[in-house]
Amino acid sequence: MKLATWNVNSLKVRLPQVLDWLQQQQPDVLCLQETKLTDENFPQHDLAEAGYHSLFAGQKTYNGVAILSKQPGSTLVTAIPDFADEQKRVLAATFGELRVICIYVPNGEAVESTKYEYKLKWLQALHVWLGYELKNHPKLAILGDYNIAPDDRDVHDPEAWAGSVLCSQPERDAFLELLNLGFADSFRLFDQPEKTYSWWDYRMMAFRRNRGLRIDHILLSHMLVEHCNACRIDKATRKLERPSDHAPVIAELSW
DNA sequence: ATGGTAGAGGATCTA
Numbered sequence: 001m002k003l004a005t006w007n008v009n010s011l012k013v014r015l016p017q018v019l020d021w022l023q024q025q026q027p028d029v030l031c032l033q034e035t036k037l038t039d040e041n042f043p044q045h046d047l048a049e050a051g052y053h054s055l056f057a058g059q060k061t062y063n064g065v066a067i068l069s070k071q072p073g074s075t076l077v078t079a080i081p082d083f084a085d086e087q088k089r090v091l092a093a094t095f096g097e098l099r100v101i102c103i104y105v106p107n108g109e110a111v112e113s114t115k116y117e118y119k120l121k122w123l124q125a126l127h128v129w130l131g132y133e134l135k136n137h138p139k140l141a142i143l144g145d146y147n148i149a150p151d152d153r154d155v156h157d158p159e160a161w162a163g164s165v166l167c168s169q170p171e172r173d174a175f176l177e178l179l180n181l182g183f184a185d186s187f188r189l190f191d192q193p194e195k196t197y198s199w200w201d202y203r204m205m206a207f208r209r210n211r212g213l214r215i216d217h218i219l220l221s222h223m224l225v226e227h228c229n230a231c232r233i234d235k236a237t238r239k240l241e242r243p244s245d246h247a248p249v250i251a252e253l254s255w
Numbered sequence: 256a257t258g259g260t261a262g263a264g265g266a267t268c269t270a
Contacts, residue, residue, distance in 0.1 A: 012262090062268085062269070107269075201270090202260040202270090204259055204260085205259095206259095
C-alpha cells in the first residue's frame with residue numbers, strides 16, 4: 001500500500017507529469033492540492049484511462065483538492081464541518097478500513113496579515129474535526145500541503161526564517177496539536193538524508209541551491225504507524241520541465 | 256539591493 005501527496009500547482013498544466021508519475025510510482029492513493037480547476041473541468045477521463053478513480057473538490061483559479069485511487073472511495077466529505085469556508089481545501093474519503101483526508105492548509109502570507117489569522121483559525125477547526133474523524137476511523141491518514149515547516153531541520157536557513165510564516169511558533173504549535181491527537185509525522189519515523197525538503201520557491205534558483213522547506217506531510221494514526229515501512233520525498237519531479245514548486249511525499253505501508 | 260518566478264486570466268491576486 002503506497003500513499004502519496006503532491007501539490008501540483010495547476011492540474012491542467014501538470015496533468016502529463018501526474019500521468020507519468022502514476023505510471024512510474026503506482027501509488028494506491030495520491031492526494032493532490034492546488035488543482036485550480038472547477039469540478040466540470042477535472043480531467044477524470046484521462047485519469048480513468050490511467051487506471052485511477054478521481055474524487056475532487058475544486059473552484060476557479062485558486063485552491064482545489066483531489067484524491068486519485070486505484071480502488072473507488074466512499075463517504076466523501078468536501079469541507080470541514082461547522083466551519084464556514086468558501087475555499088476548497090479539504091477532501092475525505094474511505095477505502096475499506098482506511099480513511100484518507102487530503103488537506104491544503106492556507107499559506108498565511110505573513111504573520112501580521114489577516115490571511116495568517118485565517119490560517120490559525122482554519123487549523124483550529126481542522127483540529128476539532130480530526131478529533132472526530134479519528135474516533136470514527138482509527139486507521140486514518142492525513143496527507144497534504146500543511147504550509148508548516150515543523151522543525152528547524154525542515155528549513156534550509158532556520159535563522160533567516162525564524163518567526164516567519166510557515167515557521168512561526170503558533171503554526172508549529174498547531175502542527176504539534178494535530179500530532180497530539182494521535183498521529184505521527186511519517187517522514188520522521190525513519191532515518192532521512194539531511195536537508196530534505198518538499199518545496200522550493202520558483203525564484204532565485206532556490207531548487208538549484210536547495211533553499212527549500214519541508215511543508216508537505218503525511219500524518220498517520222497510531223494504528224497505521226505500525227504498518228509504515230518507509231517515507232520519502234521524490235525530488236526528481238522538481239527537475240522536470242515546467243515543474244510544480246512542490247515535490248511528492250510517499251509513505252509505504254504493509255497492508 | 257525587499258528583488259525574483261509561476262499560474263490563472265486578462266489587471267492583479269496568490270503563493
